[in-house]
Amino acid sequence: MTGPRSDIGRIAVVVKGYPRLSETFIAQEILALEERGLPLDIWSLRHPTERVVHPMHERIRARPTYLPEYLYQEPLRVLRGLLWSLRQPGFRRLIRIFLQDLKRDPTPNRGRRLGQACVMARELPAGVRHLHVHYLHTPASVVRYAAILRGLAWSFSAHAKDIWTTPDWEKREKIAEAAWGVTCTAAGHAHLAMLAPPADPARVALAYHGLDLSRFPSPPQRPARDGSDPADPVRIVSVGRAVAKKGFDDLLNALAALPEDLNWRFAHIGGGEMLGALKRQAEAAGVAGKVAFLGAKAQPEVIALMREADVFVLPAKRARSGDQDGLPNVVMEAASQELAIVASDFAGIPEFVRDGREGVLVSPGDWEALANALNLIAREPARRAALGRAAHARLREAFSIDAGLDLIEARLRHSLGQMPLADGYREPAEATAP
The missing domain is CATH 3.40.50.2000 (Glycogen Phosphorylase B;)
Structure with missing residues (x-):
């Protein structure tokens, strides 16, 4: 499936670290979606730690924006994000959800995600209309909080560690708030589908990464x-x-x-x-x-x-x-x-x-x-x-790349308002409520 470059909005793709040699599947997907005409920005929670990159990374047009990896490293940036967030209509709802999360997960990591989310929400360009995050654990927390502040819908790609090490309560709540999600194995899909809202079985779909054989x-x-x-x-x-x-x-x-x-x-x-x-x-x-x-x-x-x-x-x-x-x-x-x-x-x-x-x-x-x-x-x-x-x-x-990409592209274009879907998917109203 292909389409023209969007004139009505961009997609912020959020990753834990970028670029990473071990995550060829993410680079492959970003590059392929760019080649299909989707306008993407990359936001990363961490700076790169490896000196070499894959050729795919050099072909990706989107340049990454790095959030403060640790809040104390960029105090003024974090402070500006917090002051901006205090004035947003979604701030009360965000704090209520954050305190519920903190009560069940009383760790410094939880506070860091709130700070990163405030920075991201403030700095997102006005043209961004949808957030898509790789990994359902900490990166999805940042995106969930930022989406509340900006009144945006968000979606996720779940992979492995994030599925099996995140508490069920957290996965259940994130799936309920996300507009949609995909995951890359049948075992992961079966698990996440059990946690999805019963009235919305299409909320999480199976999309194998596949491989672009033209690159080999x-x-x-x-x-x-x-x-x-x-x-x-x-x-x-x-x-x-x-x-x-x-x-x-x-x-x-x-x-x-x-x-x-x-x-x-x-x-x-x-x-x-x-x-x-x-x-x-x-x-x-x-x-x-x-x-x-x-x-x-x-x-x-x-x-x-x-x-x-x-x-x-x-x-x-x-x-x-x-x-x-x-x-x-x-x-x-x-x-x-x-x-x-x-x-x-x-x-x-x-x-x-x-x-x-x-x-x-x-x-x-x-x-x-x-x-x-x-x-x-x-x-x-x-x-x-x-x-x-x-x-x-x-x-x-x-296991070619096209089937999974067709599904992801269709849902992203739907999230940008470019096209309807034919698989029974619907975007939940609560996903965009501030």
Whole structure:
């Protein structure tokens, strides 16, 4: 679905941090919506922490506006926002809702979101007619508060951590106030749909991120490595932040358990808080000489590594905090290169990879089963090739970017008053009440 550039208003897209290497799905969506003619502004709660960016970020026309990451860092800006907010018709309602939230969540973080919202509401250009936020936890709090002050409708895209670590009371109230929302896995959609107003089942919709295959090279031809040649070992790769939910500790246990007659090398791309601990684990397990931690990389380097690899592995699991993945884009990126996939039968992964058809799935946290799966697939190049072709076909046929983007574009254009919707969706009256 495409349309002309809007002359009647802009959309403020709010993110937790921008740009971020781990959030290619957000950059991909922003770029594609811009290319479809939607006028977007970017607002970020945090400044970037990484030195490199993806090529997609350089193509995005919208320039980010950064809110005060910590209120004490920009006291005059925060003070101006608060004084402006005191004079707005929606301020009483905002304070009532904020105090209710603070009573249930008495943390400094809650006060920070109020301050950021006051700054954002004051500084939003007059041409902004709708707010759309990625993540239903803290970013959505800022947007909810700012929308009340400005009398604007808002919508959300929920992804993974924000769904599974936010209290149900908070999700329920945000969904009720949002004009609409989308989420990117069937499991997440089922959960949020249960929290949506009973009279409005279309309030939250399922919209897979998909992948824009035009941005990726054609799959390469791979040599038939089987792990028997010490000079040409099987190449195993993984991509993801070094955090508990990615399961890289289980992966290192699995790699250490591989038979001695199997020749392999493993490369990891990604930063993260557990990187030091993983390096120490590799040393203790005696596999550090076969493991390379490459740090965060831009997408072209990620794809280049995948093209040289034989197996992609992602042993995702639920962290003790309750955090878990959705459907990681890196799984689909591996499929774009017909790379054989070994992953957990968990979260949104089996919605794309079906065990024995597009890849091999093992139970989350079961490093022994993971070791067995890696051992078998490393020795079977023909099977790897067949799984890779099947994953690429599924990506092309069922997980292209267009279906999800069509839905999001239609709802955004409706929110700008450009078009009606045909799916039974209606915008709730309370969404715009100051």
